[in-house]
Amino acid sequence: xxxxxxxxxxxxxxxxxxxxxxxxxxxxxxxxxxxxxxxxxxxxxxxxxxxxxxxxxxxxxxxxxxxxxxxxxxxxxxxxxxxxxxxxxxxxxxxxxx
Amino acid sequence: xxxxxxxxxxxxxxxxxxxxxxxxxxxxxxxxxxxxxxxxxxxxxxxxxxxxxxxxxxxxxxxxxxxxxxxxxxxxxxxxxxxxxxxxxxxxxxxxxxxxxxxxxxxxxxxxxxxxxxxxxxxxxxxxxxxxxxxxxxxxxxxxxxxxxxxxxxxxxxxxxxx
Numbered sequence: 001x002x003x004x005x006x007x008x009x010x011x012x013x014x015x016x017x018x019x020x021x022x023x024x025x026x027x028x029x030x031x032x033x034x035x036x037x038x039x040x041x042x043x044x045x046x047x048x049x050x051x052x053x054x055x056x057x058x059x060x061x062x063x064x065x066x067x068x069x070x071x072x073x074x075x076x077x078x079x080x081x082x083x084x085x086x087x088x089x090x091x092x093x094x095x096x097x098x
Numbered sequence: 099x100x101x102x103x104x105x106x107x108x109x110x111x112x113x114x115x116x117x118x119x120x121x122x123x124x125x126x127x128x129x130x131x132x133x134x135x136x137x138x139x140x141x142x143x144x145x146x147x148x149x150x151x152x153x154x155x156x157x158x159x160x161x162x163x164x165x166x167x168x169x170x171x172x173x174x175x176x177x178x179x180x181x182x183x184x185x186x187x188x189x190x191x192x193x194x195x196x197x198x199x200x201x202x203x204x205x206x207x208x209x210x211x212x213x214x215x216x217x218x219x220x221x222x223x224x225x226x227x228x229x230x231x232x233x234x235x236x237x238x239x240x241x242x243x244x245x246x247x248x249x250x251x252x253x254x255x256x257x258x259x260x261x
Binding site for chain 2: 055056063070
């Protein structure tokens with residue numbers, strides 16, 4: 001099992017926190033023993049969006065379901081379009097960005 | 099979450115080298131004009147909002163309250179709020195439709211939807227007309243036209259899925 005992975009960001013929905021081309025370090029074990037909390041930046045993969053991994057920030061939690069938004073609210077494809085996601089849709093937490 | 103600055107010095111050179119020379123998998127900070135996710139539902143919602151606003155403005159216009167007291171600040175406020183929402187959502191219809199046109203549809207899709215260009219042009223014109231007027235007929239035509247774009251979108255999506 002890979003515990004940490006580096007991914008390259010494409011798109012600007014997390015601007016200004018994360019800009020296009022940034023590399024993010026993702027922890028895949030953090031949420032094995034902790035629950036995601038509001039404010040965490042996470043990578044998700046949901047069957048509501050085919051075949052791609054998204055990076056978003058958790059903005060609300062309701063009965064083990066998570067509402068995720070991009071920081072760039074004017075230009076983000078997020079829970080406003082695809083709704084709440086499940087915990088198992090959250091792959092990992094962003095630890096830091098370069 | 100920590101953010102490592104890459105603004106200057108050796109560290110920035112190393113970071114830039116890593117970014118440019120190592121291949122990473124991609125994670126999408128999905129914006130509106132990106133890499134594969136398109137949906138006409140935004141335009142449909144916006145068109146319905148325009149229709150609702152136009153209907154509400156016309157309903158207010160027909161009330162005795164409005165007829166007897168047109169200059170009341172409350173009446174003006176109610177109408178202005180609806181005009182603002184109508185204006186914003188008509189603009190949104192244009193934006194969403196144009197994103198589909200420029201980014202989702204391809205030239206080859208004209209084989210599937212031959213009148214695509216006319217349909218898009220007409221829809222955007224109707225959105226502009228809905229900004230200029232408070233005519234329910236125009237707003238209805240806009241909603242229908244956006245539905246036709248949505249049908250075209252689904253038709254193309256279906257053909258692409260089969261290919």
